[in-house]
Amino acid sequence: MTFSDLGIEQDIVDALASKGITEPFPIQSQTIPMGLGKQDIIGQAKTGTGKTFGFGLPLIQALGPDPEPGVKALVVVPTRELCVQVAEDLVLATSNRNTKVAAIYGGKAYEGQIEELKAGAQIVVGTPGRLLDLASQRLLSLSDVQVMVLDEADKMLDLGFLADIEKLFAQTPATRHTMLFSATMPGPIVALARRFMNRPIHIRATDPDEGLTQANIKHVIYRAHNLDKDEVIGRILQAEGRGKTVIFTRTKRAAARLVEELNDRGFNAAAVHGDLGQEQRERAMAAFKAGKKDILIATDVAARGIDVNDVTHVINHTVPDDHDTYLHRAGRTGRAGKTGIAVTFVDWDDMHKWALINRALEMGVPEPVETYSSSPHLYTDLDIPEGTKGRLPGAHAPSVKDPSSRPPRQGGRSSSGDRPQRQRTDGPRKDSAEGGGTHDGAAPRRRRNRTRTRRPSTGGTPTA
Structure with a gap:
């Protein structure tokens, strides 16, 4: 089966083929026809099975080859990295159309994202926090959204975005087409779907005999x-x-x-x-x-x-x-x-x-x-070759320095735990005749000349 067999228009098919994407995955084969028919969908499949194009291709085709400026489709994702990834996939699929895709997420300057919105981006992929932030500043309008997608909905639940998702839903028209995709389907996500989706069909693209972990x-x-x-x-x-x-x-x-x-x-x-x-x-x-x-x-x-x-x-x-x-x-x-x-x-x-x-x-x-x-x-x-060590042959081995070669530390203990030697700055040591000599090879003793000052008596002067 090809994407053309599923009803995807030729310019989108050609855009995917330019990157070697020609055959749909199971989740795509099941969701694309229903998405094209504007059926609300709950798509459940393991991560890495192609959910992005499962909702992305019907979304792009629904907007037409030359959509009017303004946000017509909203894809909400839980993390910045996923936002960038989904936006890149949608940019690929729209490369033969006049559709513009904007990635809206935190950690980046507002100015560039605001410029993309003002330039008329029709598809917005974003994280909940930044989307609500721009919406509250009246820089992002969701009143004309025709299609809304929640991607990795279970992760949004884990990150505490459920309330933000509800606020975003409230800003979109009730007549929108909604698709929700997730690897797992916990109870709160099912409840969310019941509140904001219209008679959704639950599609689970997994083999019942496959088990919980991927066989490959x-x-x-x-x-x-x-x-x-x-x-x-x-x-x-x-x-x-x-x-x-x-x-x-x-x-x-x-x-x-x-x-x-x-x-x-x-x-x-x-x-x-x-x-x-x-x-x-x-x-x-x-x-x-x-x-x-x-x-x-x-x-x-x-x-x-x-x-x-x-x-x-x-x-x-x-x-x-x-x-x-x-x-x-x-x-x-x-x-x-x-x-x-x-x-x-x-x-x-x-x-x-x-x-x-x-x-x-x-x-x-x-x-x-x-x-x-x-x-x-x-x-x-x-399958590790015998004799392999944990360091590549060309890498420098960690050097072990001789402690005696290290310069003396100032104001702390030496590596051996002894107190550092103090260096004299008032000339050479006294020789042995002046009490500075050695005894049995030991280090010379240092004579300390201390000057004490007595408290002055009443009316007197200090006496050294």
């Missing part, structure tokens, strides 16, 4: 020691066939430390986390997508914005907090029908978390195998 992803779970993880990761990164790799850390500090460590080991890594400015995050993501960096270290803030089809490995530096987070992290690999590998390190203290994930996803690994960088099964499990 190999899941490897290790109980690992925190001090050995960097070495293990360095060896995994040299596995046969290893392509782009995403490493998830629990904290921003861990991400910053790990990117520095891997670069020191000779690898080409970039990081995306909350302590970086938006420009830095976008540059890192762009370098990863372009292949200039083949390792991306990220916190969960970026998990759903990493839509790169050739990610071969995902590594969880620490076990995720719950099974949904695990699925979304692992879903960065095995995208677009390709295979992938997801490796998870479980600390001894996090075994209770893994037990809950293992039970929820029915993975059958209640006791992860204890694994070190020297464990033989590490090499066989992940």
Whole structure:
């Protein structure tokens, strides 16, 4: 089946074909015809299965080849990274039309986004906070919206955006066409759909026999020691066939430390986390997508914005907090029908978390195998060449400096814990005749001449 068979107009089909996109995925095959018929849809499919074009192509076609200026379609996403990704996909699909797409999200200057709106952008992809901010300033009008889409609705719920979503719905016409897409469907999202959608059809594009985890992803779970993880990761990164790799850390500090460590080991890594400015995050993501960096270290803030089809490995530096987070992290690999590998390190203290994930996803690994960088099964499990070390051959080994070669510290203890020697500035030491000599090879003693001043008596002068 092709996109033309689904009813997509030829100029859009040609735009997709220019990037090698010719055959629709299952979620697209099921949602596009209904979307073209303006049926309200709840689309549920695992991450990485093509939901963006599932709602994007009907949305673009509904606006026509030359829509009038002004916001006619609104796509709401939970994170900045996903906002950029969805906007890029829609720009590709509209490349043969006069339709303009604007990405509206926080962390960037208002001026450029306001200019795009004033220039007549018809499709707006945005995060809830910035959308409401511009709407409150009367710089964004949603009164003419014909199509509204919620993408990754479950993540919006996790991030506490439910109230903001309701405010956005209230600013759009009741006659709009609404589509909601999500990997999971918790109760509050279902309730939201009932309130703001008109007799929606729930489409679930999964194989009932597939299980909860994607069949094209190999899941490897290790109980690992925190001090050995960097070495293990360095060896995994040299596995046969290893392509782009995403490493998830629990904290921003861990991400910053790990990117520095891997670069020191000779690898080409970039990081995306909350302590970086938006420009830095976008540059890192762009370098990863372009292949200039083949390792991306990220916190969960970026998990759903990493839509790169050739990610071969995902590594969880620490076990995720719950099974949904695990699925979304692992879903960065095995995208677009390709295979992938997801490796998870479980600390001894996090075994209770893994037990809950293992039970929820029915993975059958209640006791992860204890694994070190020297464990033989590490090499066989992940196809790592025998004898591989965690540092690339051309990388500089960390230097171990001789403590005696270090310059003396000022005002603190030396590396051996002794007090620093004080340097005289009033000429050479006294010789042995003046009491400054040595005794049995010991360091010369220093004579201290102290001058004491007595308190002056009444009417007198100080006496030295």
